[in-house]
Amino acid sequence: MPAVTLPPPDDELREALRLQLAVRLAAARSHGLSRWVRRRAAAPAEVAAAAAAPAANGAELLAAEAARVACCTRCPGLATTRTQTVYGVGDPRAPLMLVGEAPGADEDRLGEPFVGRAGQLLTKMLAGIGLPRERVYIANILKCRPPGNREPLPDEKASCTPYLHEQIRLIGPRLLVALGAHAARHLLATETSIGRLRGRFHDYRGVLLMPTYHPAYLLRNPGEKAASWEDLKLVRQKLRDLRVYADLPGYSQP
């Protein structure tokens, strides 16, 4: 008797359709589309043009991945308390990518990482080495806000890190900056203090990584800004050595 493949249960089917729709919506929004119009039959010339079109670009792939993450429920304690996931922001082909720990209240509300006072300082720090925020990519290890801004739990970081790995793979940065002790220690799998980790490059899955202080920490400890500035100057010099951002001007301390 021939084998019969049973259809998936209703819940699975609904989840698959929801995910597929979310990916399509994200791809449409990445193209600036906000309305759906019923498709007419394509002319033969359009079919031929579509067949010759290049595969999805980096921005589309990132948008699709962001849509996938938006449906994630791996950490029930975060998936049920978040307003939305905070995937990342910036140039999808950025040579420089900055990684923090987790979204805070402002980020959870607005869906963008580093948008509060700490985010404003980060934007200033980047401007100090001549980099507009739009020319880098900014993300966090966790894509959901821990309630009450508590520290992420180890299993939450472990569950979300594969999304960061995929993000790094799609963007392909030449250099990473880990913002803060928690991000640096998690990425480098060490308990060494940020004070001992910062100031030199490390290797993270084949990409150079500079740990430095988190902007929120710098707001509370302005005396450490000089050290962070030294880290950023090393980053700027390395970007110059790698011949990326060749058009950027010289240094000016923020």
Ligand code: SF4
């Ligand atoms: S933190 Fe990451 S793994 Fe956990 S629910 Fe959010 S997106 Fe999923």
